[in-house]
Amino acid sequence: MKKIKIAFFDIDGTILRFGKPDMTEKVKEALNMLQKNGVLICLATGRPLVAIPKFEGVNFDLTIAFNGSVCMAEDKVITNLVIPYEEVMTIINNATRMGRAVAVATKNRIVTNGADEALREYFEVANLKATPSPEFDDAVKEEVYQMMMGCKRSEWDEVLEGTSKAKIAAWWDCAVDIIPDGSGKGNAIKKVVEYFGFSLDETIAFGDGGNDADMLQAAGIGVAMGNASDSVKAVADEVCGSVDEDGIYYYLKEKGLI
The missing domain is CATH 3.40.50.1000 (HAD superfamily/HAD-like)
Incomplete structure (x- = not known):
């Protein structure tokens, strides 16, 4: 060795x-x-x-x-590395169409636009609470390093539809992290x-x-x-x-x- x-x-x-x-x-x-x-x-x-x-x-x-x-x-x-703003918005729109809540993570905060069961459970692993925030629209205008949402493997393509500079990293079968392509x-x-x-x-x-x-x-x-x-x-x-x-x-x- x-x-x-x-x-x-x-x-x-x-x-x-x-x-x-x-x-x-x-x-x-x-x-x-x-x-x-x-x-x-x-x-x-x-x-x-x-x-x-x-x-x-x-x-x-x-x-x-x-x-x-x-x-x-x-x-x-x-x-x-950050997810381009245009692709952040595309993913949010995709999630909305799918009936899914989304969380965005910037350097200084994590905010969500909703809190479905999968996202709540995902946050609980890190002893956090997925609480919808009125700051969500402001946060998405900042540099977004990661997004999180509940979804299954069969829905990954739908989550990323219309994007080219984002990809999925997942350790759980009911939720994903969405990160910059590089x-x-x-x-x-x-x-x-x-x-x-x-x-x-x-x-x-x-x-x-x-x-x-x-x-x-x-x-x-x-x-x-x-x-x-x-x-x-x-x-x-x-x-x-x-x-x-x-x-x-x-x-x-x-x-x-x-």
């Missing part, structure tokens, strides 16, 4: 157990030991910036948010590697959802959590224990990385 210089971690279902506000002590220990051993640690999440929690006792070196639309190393912006966690880690002058062989990534698949494929070593779907495990290099079993800690220990 080539020396690992940077490790990427999804949040929900990977370092954070679903419904829990903080990591276990073992996962915190693993992350801090990685840093002590000279490995940079990076959050790689589909969450918007304003929905990323601060984890007491762990300071990440980098953050990838909005499924790769924004990537930051402290205050340095490495990637900053975004995605896999593309983001390639930009990070280029920024630091590393090679992809010197990276490792952990994830559990469908939106983690391209990241696991791009990394030198892609590790699927034991709680990941079969399709995610199929594209990973290795599988560790589940998030409920502190899979990251025991994998890193077994591999001698901590």
